[in-house]
Amino acid sequence: MDIALIIALATATGILAWRHWALLRGIRQISHLIRSDAPAAAYTEDLPDTPSLAFQTLAKDARDLIAEATLGRALESSHRTLLESLLDQIDDALLIVDENAEVRFSNRAARRLFPSDQPHTGRTLIEVCIDHHIAETLDLAWRIGAKTQERLHRRVSAAPDGRLERDYLVEAEPLTGYSIGRGAWVLVRDITLQVETDRVRQDFVANASHELRTPLSILIGYLEMLDESSKPTPATLRRCIPTMRRHAERLALLVEDMLTISKLESPESLLNRDTFDLGDSIRDSIDQLTPIIDRQHARLHLELPASAPFLGDRLYWDQVFFNLIENALKQNPEPGLNVTVRLTPADGRYQIEVIDDGMGIPSADLPHIFKRFYRVQKDHAQTIKGTGLGLSIVRRAVEAHHGTIRARSHPGRETAFIIDVPQPLLTALPGSDHTEKAAPDDRAQPVSLATGEDSPAATSHQPAA
Ligand code: ADP
Numbered sequence: 001m002d003i004a005l006i007i008a009l010a011t012a013t014g015i016l017a018w019r020h021w022a023l024l025r026g027i028r029q030i031s032h033l034i035r036s037d038a039p040a041a042a043y044t045e046d047l048p049d050t051p052s053l054a055f056q057t058l059a060k061d062a063r064d065l066i067a068e069a070t071l072g073r074a075l076e077s078s079h080r081t082l083l084e085s086l087l088d089q090i091d092d093a094l095l096i097v098d099e100n101a102e103v104r105f106s107n108r109a110a111r112r113l114f115p116s117d118q119p120h121t122g123r124t125l126i127e128v129c130i131d132h133h134i135a136e137t138l139d140l141a142w143r144i145g146a147k148t149q150e151r152l153h154r155r156v157s158a159a160p161d162g163r164l165e166r167d168y169l170v171e172a173e174p175l176t177g178y179s180i181g182r183g184a185w186v187l188v189r190d191i192t193l194q195v196e197t198d199r200v201r202q203d204f205v206a207n208a209s210h211e212l213r214t215p216l217s218i219l220i221g222y223l224e225m226l227d228e229s230s231k232p233t234p235a236t237l238r239r240c241i242p243t244m245r246r247h248a249e250r251l252a253l254l255v256e257d258m259l260t261i262s263k264l265e266s267p268e269s270l271l272n273r274d275t276f277d278l279g280d281s282i283r284d285s286i287d288q289l290t291p292i293i294d295r296q297h298a299r300l301h302l303e304l305p306a307s308a309p310f311l312g313d314r315l316y317w318d319q320v321f322f323n324l325i326e327n328a329l330k331q332n333p334e335p336g337l338n339v340t341v342r343l344t345p346a347d348g349r350y351q352i353e354v355i356d357d358g359m360g361i362p363s364a365d366l367p368h369i370f371k372r373f374y375r376v377q378k379d380h381a382q383t384i385k386g387t388g389l390g391l392s393i394v395r396r397a398v399e400a401h402h403g404t405i406r407a408r409s410h411p412g413r414e415t416a417f418i419i420d421v422p423q424p425l426l427t428a429l430p431g432s433d434h435t436e437k438a439a440p441d442d443r444a445q446p447v448s449l450a451t452g453e454d455s456p457a458a459t460s461h462q463p464a465a
Contacts, residue, residue, distance in 0.1 A: 045268030092189040096175070099182035101125045101138060113188060125186065131424040134170050138186055142174040148172050152188075167195040204261075211254055211387065215247035225324045250385075257389035260319070261372070264396040271313045271400055276319065278308040278350065282341055285321035289329065297335035300325075303342040308350060311424040316397035324354040324417050328387065345423065352419040360411030369407060370395045 084105070087094055093110035095103050106120040106128070114120070120128045126135040133152050141148040159166065169191050175183040218377040222240050226232050232240070263270065284292070286300060293300055310317070321341070328339045340355040361369060365376045375389035394417075396403045403421030408414075 086188040092187050095120070095125065095128070095186045095188075097138065097184055097186065098126050101135070103128050104183065110188070113440075121257055134172075134186065134188065137170045138184055141174055141184055142182070145174055151191075161192075163192055166190060166192045206370060208254070208258055211373060212251065215254075218247045218442045219244055219251075250387075253385075254387050254389075257387045257393060260393050261396065264316070264393065264400060272315070273311055274314045275309065275311050276314045276317075278310045278343060278352070279304040281314060281317045282343065282352075284323045284343075285318055285325055288322060288444060292326070292329050296329060296333055296337060298329055298332075298337040298339060301338065301340040303340065307344060308343055308345060309423075310350070312401045313397075316400070317371075320394050320397050320419070321354070323394050327386075327390060328354065328356035328358060328415070332356060348423050350419075350421050352421070352425055353416055355414060355416040357412075357414055360413070360415045361407065361409040362411060363409070363456055366407060366409060370405070 084107075087105075088108040090107065091109055093108045093113040094105075095110050096105040098104050101124050103120045103125060104124055106114075110128075111120065114128050114130070116128065125138060126132065129135070131152070131154075133150060137148050137150045148171070150170045152170050154166055154168060156164055156166055158164075167190075169189045171187045171189070172184055175185060180344070222244050226236075226240060229236065282304065286302075294296075325339060325341065329337065338357045340353070342351075342353045342355070344351045344353075361376055365374075368374045369376065370391050372392045373390075375386060375388040395405050398419055398421060401424075402420055403419055405417060405419045407417050409416070
């Protein structure tokens, strides 16, 4: 063979071998880069240097794929962060467990409900919650392959509203088709308030039915008696009719008070917002009670400022003052009772006191008097008109205006009901007295109306001679 041919063949083999080696090196480099976790920028620098067009295309495609994968991973991680922070916003405790009931995720509410020095993740549900009811709810969800629910009553060491006995609803549902295999989510919802509202409603219905039943059965009894006697004598009628009227009036009173309570429990938006003077509301209530005041020879002392502007539902405030003053009179029919109504503005609030020097309220009853249908001394109360709803209406009405009411009593000396309510910021209302008190630049700004004279002006309502 010609020596030149041999040299040419050797050179060609050498070039081929070099190119083969360069290709292999390039593929290895790309494969290394694909497997590595390097940031996208690294790929542009480290790409193999080769003249092959096919190879460059392959390298470019690989680089694009890698960039896409990196972006995908970054997005997944930011989605996860976003999802976790959203789940942290919900008030219910949420835990996600894997097929071994090991916690993979717990939100902020769960960390608060099941406090621990160690992270929740990596520990079993029962270790985190220390409650077999929750673990059993999860087991049942897995067994039946569907969502399960259970109620739970727990005692906690601290709660923002101070109620340490709490009710929870536990829900669990299997999760399929996710990376955690046969996992599940477990949700623990605090339903203490809802349970309490349901209980109060049930008690109200039970008590209301009981209160309505007595006058109704008396009325029915009398009606049957009149129906059976072919010709009732005038004496029978004289005996029956006043009793029937009394019980019918009691029924009407009960229904009216129950309606007021249910209206007050509707959302706040149903309250009327009128501008009025609290002193006027007090004086109007007293006017309505004047016949009783005169009959009982009671003395009424009014200590009111010159003005006490207020924004709220006038009808409810009329009822508040009427109920409190009427109670003082009703419970103390003996002559000579002193009732003081004092209104004091201070620090953007009004303090209103209704004080009497009557028989008072025993300390054992004092904590219960604002409860619905609660009446002190049942025997004695039979002779005094009332439904046991008056003070709960008062409390609801005051609370609807963001105020509070409390009572203190030294029987025989002094019984006081004290209301504390914020003076609302009165926005200038077109056509109202307050419009002219708005800011001089005519913009309707909220203006806090000072009462002018803070020193209460005392007046006295003496019984008619
Ligand atoms: P009622 O409709 O029976 O008056 P309330 O809810 O207004 O019901 O009052 C509850 C109970 O509180 C009354 O039955 C009464 O025993 C007691 N009470 C309220 N105010 C006074 C008061 N000024 N003096 C004595 N007892 C009072």
